[in-house]
Amino acid sequence: xxxxxxxRGHPDVxxxxxxxxIAREAGGFRIVTANQTAEMxxxxxxxxLTDAQALVPALITxxxxxxxxxxxxxxxALRATRWSPWVAGETxxxxxxGLLIDVEGCAHLFGGEEPLLADIKETLNAQGLTARLAxxxxxxxxxxRARFAAIPSKILEGAAARDGLAALPVAALRLPHDMVRVLRxxxxxxxxxxxxxxxxxxxxxFGAALPRRLDQMLGREPxxxxxxxxxxxxxxRTMFAEPLISxxxxxxxxxxxxxxxxxxxxxxxxxxxxxxxxxxxxxGDAVRLVIGTASPSAHAxxxxxxxxxxxxxxxxxxxxxxxxxxxQLSSLRHEEMAGEQHALVDGEAASAAEEIxxxxxxxxxxxxxETVTRPQGEESHIPERAVVWAPVAAAAHAPNExxxxxxxxxxxxxxxxxxxxxxxxEPAEVTAEVPExxxxxxxxxxxxxxxxxxxxxxxxxxxxxxxxxxRTRDYYRLEDEEGRRFWLYRDGLFERETDAPRxxxxxxFA
Amino acid sequence: xxxxxxxxxxxxxxxxxxxxxxxxxxxxxxxxxxFERASLNEVxxxxxxxxxxxxxxxxxxxxxxxxxxxxxxxxLLWFAGPGDDFGEPYPPGLARLGxxxxxxxxxxxxxxxxxxxxxxxxxxxxxxxxVVAALARPLSLTASRRLLLxxxxxxxxxxxxxxxxxxxxxxxxxxxxxxxxxxxxEGVGDACWRVRLLRRRRRGASAQGPAGETETLMEWDHASHxxxxxxxxxxxxxxxxxRAG
Numbered sequence: 001x002x003x004x005x006x007x008r009g010h011p012d013v014x015x016x017x018x019x020x021x022i023a024r025e026a027g028g029f030r031i032v033t034a035n036q037t038a039e040m041x042x043x044x045x046x047x048x049l050t051d052a053q054a055l056v057p058a059l060i061t062x063x064x065x066x067x068x069x070x071x072x073x074x075x076x077a078l079r080a081t082r083w084s085p086w087v088a089g090e091t092x093x094x095x096x097x098g099l100l101i102d103v104e105g106c107a108h109l110f111g112g113e114e115p116l117l118a119d120i121k122e123t124l125n126a127q128g129l130t131a132r133l134a135x136x137x138x139x140x141x142x143x144x145r146a147r148f149a150a151i152p153s154k155i156l157e158g159a160a161a162r163d164g165l166a167a168l169p170v171a172a173l174r175l176p177h178d179m180v181r182v183l184r185x186x187x188x189x190x191x192x193x194x195x196x197x198x199x200x201x202x203x204x205x206f207g208a209a210l211p212r213r214l215d216q217m218l219g220r221e222p223x224x225x226x227x228x229x230x231x232x233x234x235x236x237r238t239m240f241a242e243p244l245i246s247x248x249x250x251x252x253x254x255x256x257x258x259x260x261x262x263x264x265x266x267x268x269x270x271x272x273x274x275x276x277x278x279x280x281x282x283x284g285d286a287v288r289l290v291i292g293t294a295s296p297s298a299h300a301x302x303x304x305x306x307x308x309x310x311x312x313x314x315x316x317x318x319x320x321x322x323x324x325x326x327x328q329l330s331s332l333r334h335e336e337m338a339g340e341q342h343a344l345v346d347g348e349a350a351s352a353a354e355e356i357x358x359x360x361x362x363x364x365x366x367x368x369x370e371t372v373t374r375p376q377g378e379e380s381h382i383p384e385r386a387v388v389w390a391p392v393a394a395a396a397h398a399p400n401e402x403x404x405x406x407x408x409x410x411x412x413x414x415x416x417x418x419x420x421x422x423x424x425x426e427p428a429e430v431t432a433e434v435p436e437x438x439x440x441x442x443x444x445x446x447x448x449x450x451x452x453x454x455x456x457x458x459x460x461x462x463x464x465x466x467x468x469x470x471r472t473r474d475y476y477r478l479e480d481e482e483g484r485r486f487w488l489y490r491d492g493l494f495e496r497e498t499d500a501p502r503x504x505x506x507x508x509f510a
Numbered sequence: 511x512x513x514x515x516x517x518x519x520x521x522x523x524x525x526x527x528x529x530x531x532x533x534x535x536x537x538x539x540x541x542x543x544x545f546e547r548a549s550l551n552e553v554x555x556x557x558x559x560x561x562x563x564x565x566x567x568x569x570x571x572x573x574x575x576x577x578x579x580x581x582x583x584x585x586l587l588w589f590a591g592p593g594d595d596f597g598e599p600y601p602p603g604l605a606r607l608g609x610x611x612x613x614x615x616x617x618x619x620x621x622x623x624x625x626x627x628x629x630x631x632x633x634x635x636x637x638x639x640x641v642v643a644a645l646a647r648p649l650s651l652t653a654s655r656r657l658l659l660x661x662x663x664x665x666x667x668x669x670x671x672x673x674x675x676x677x678x679x680x681x682x683x684x685x686x687x688x689x690x691x692x693x694x695x696e697g698v699g700d701a702c703w704r705v706r707l708l709r710r711r712r713r714g715a716s717a718q719g720p721a722g723e724t725e726t727l728m729e730w731d732h733a734s735h736x737x738x739x740x741x742x743x744x745x746x747x748x749x750x751x752x753r754a755g
């Protein structure tokens with residue numbers, strides 16, 4: 001797509017207005033790429049903005065944002081998964097961008113290679129994108145033909161393919177600019193000029209990159225694309241001859257895909273921890289959602305319920321439009337699963353453990369997986385650092401071991417800990433205290449408490465290696481006359497660390 | 511503090527020193543447990559400053575429902591939300607109230623609607639879950655009916671901490687008013703509460719049991735993970751004191 005950056009959609013610009021993307025370079029702004037209207041008026045990439053404006057006074061410009069181009073090509077690649085699960089997209093120079101689709105084994109779904117190319121071209125054009133499509137045996141050949149062949153979409157085979165490639169300029173080889181310039185100066189203008197040369201000579205003169213690119217193009221060296229979506233060994237893809245329009249149809253399709261995926265997982269004694277659903281629409285738009293599970297699951301109704309729940313939350317962003325014509329459900333992460341858990345695949349969830357898993361997944365799917373957490377122990381004697389809350393879905397699938405470790409660590413604490421901790425310690429105004437001892441009376445949140453009993457101090461030294469400027473804390477358990485119990489600390493050692501130690505309420509006992 | 515309580519405390523302390531059980535031990539409340547399983551139980555702080563103690567009692571009463579096998583693994587879902595004025599659960603201290611770290615799951619909710627939805631789901635799950643939540647405002651009658659149905663269907667038990675001064679109708683099985691009490695121990699000992707039953711609804715009966723007559727002194731025995739009744743004081747004229755509240 002030679003004009004991707006400009007065609008990917010700039011909502012404020014009408015297609016027939018002259019429009020160009022610019023970037024600041026030495027000597028001022030220069031044109032990165034321009035739309036057809038501007039090009040017809042003579043604006044070319046590399047022109048100085050001032051020159052371009054002299055040619056086309058009405059030229060609309062916008063600063064080139066490569067990051068947005070990359071986001072857009074990623075999104076486009078996601079949509080392209082309707083043609084094949086193996087897709088990659090990347091931006092190139094001068095506002096161009098490329099989409100690489102591995103259609104091996106997929107073309108028959110669209111009635112053959114030529115109808116497939118036609119379908120891709122139509123879909124891209126419908127989105128206002130100029131596209132040059134080529135289909136070839138290797139990534140290198142497809143890449144070269146799409147950019148340099150006179151009629152790229154013509155599918156060539158055998159000797160014709162080889163001849164076609166030989167006629168292309170050396171720039172088609174995906175080589176650095178400098179190398180291309182040197183090759184041209186040496187009179188090696190076309191790929192065909194390189195083919196008779198000895199490999200060793202090429203390596204000696206130009207390094208290993210050149211013969212490698214040749215080999216990749218000719219299929220003598222394998223090359224695979226690094227796909228946008230990670231390859232999954234557990235994946236269900238369904239194409240619908242009749243696009244799905246109603247919610248009920250989509251729901252049924254998800255149920256079926258979940259069932260099929262669960263069967264794949266069960267066959268391998270696996271349960272999924274992370275699922276990905278991609279739905280593509282007839283008009284090329286796509287939605288991708290990823291959900292995690294609290295423990296490995298191959299329980300189809302449960303997985304389907306999670307997906308549907310998540311989809312419901314997207315409802316305002318995603319509507320089937322003219323229909324959904326492809327669905328892809330994959331397990332991105334999976335774990336071994338014991339036999340008895342699989343008994344649940346077709347029946348209803350029976351055991352309490354499974355019920356709990358289902359519940360946690362449902363809570364996470366609605367409120368966000370980061371909100372459903374379990375405590376884990378940390379090796380710190382600073383009270384607020386001794387506990388971290390880890391999402392149930394992300395935690396290692398052995399919550400009991402982690403918890404047992406934490407429990408043992410906490411049981412060895414020198415003194416009792418409060419059951420409630422304030423998110424951050426709150427200052428308390430101590431109105432009577434024994435020097436170096438516990439307070440006799442303090443005021444906190446506008447209530448005065450008279451201390452009847454006190455225990456302490458328990459000294460907690462700062463973690464000096466952290467260098468956070470923390471001071472030594474002396475913790476006291478206090479019980480007031482009414483029986484309310486608090487965990488207070490004095491911050492800083494008197495005269496050694498501070499002249500005026502302050503008191504803080506940190507936690508509460510039952 | 512109340513004169514009668516001071517007496518009861520002294521008596522309890524004496525009994526402890528002499529190594530005998532407290533002389534006056536009416537058993538009814540203690541043996542039945544404060545809370546009802548598979549239902550809703552409400553805890554009402556007698557004053558704002560009694561909120562942490564009330565939450566502590568709610569947890570102790572939930573732990574009191576545990577059978578030995580529950581103690582190992584029956585999860586406690588703690589819904590942390592807008593009603594939490596006194597901070598977050600701290601597992602090293604919770605373990606002492608009978609909930610080890612492996613039982614604890616914290617669900618943080620941002621909106622009341624999410625909290626009610628989550629409570630309902632948790633109670634309905636057929637896993638006899640223990641559920642605790644501090645409510646920013648009392649449940650509507652409709653909401654509490656929904657939760658009760660869910661609890662009866664799934665077997666979950668909820669301890670709901672009401673905001674102070676909450677009143678009004680409820681379908682909860684029990685509602686307790688709670689304030690802290692000094693422990694009879696010499697130093698800062700195990701937790702102690704003064705509790706008063708405001709409402710108890712028997713399953714299958716619309717009539718409510720006697721309420722409000724007795725204020726009971728309960729203490730937590732962390733060795734046996736049980737609430738223990740220290741003394742019960744009958745006094746119709748008991749009124750919450752406003753001091754320090």
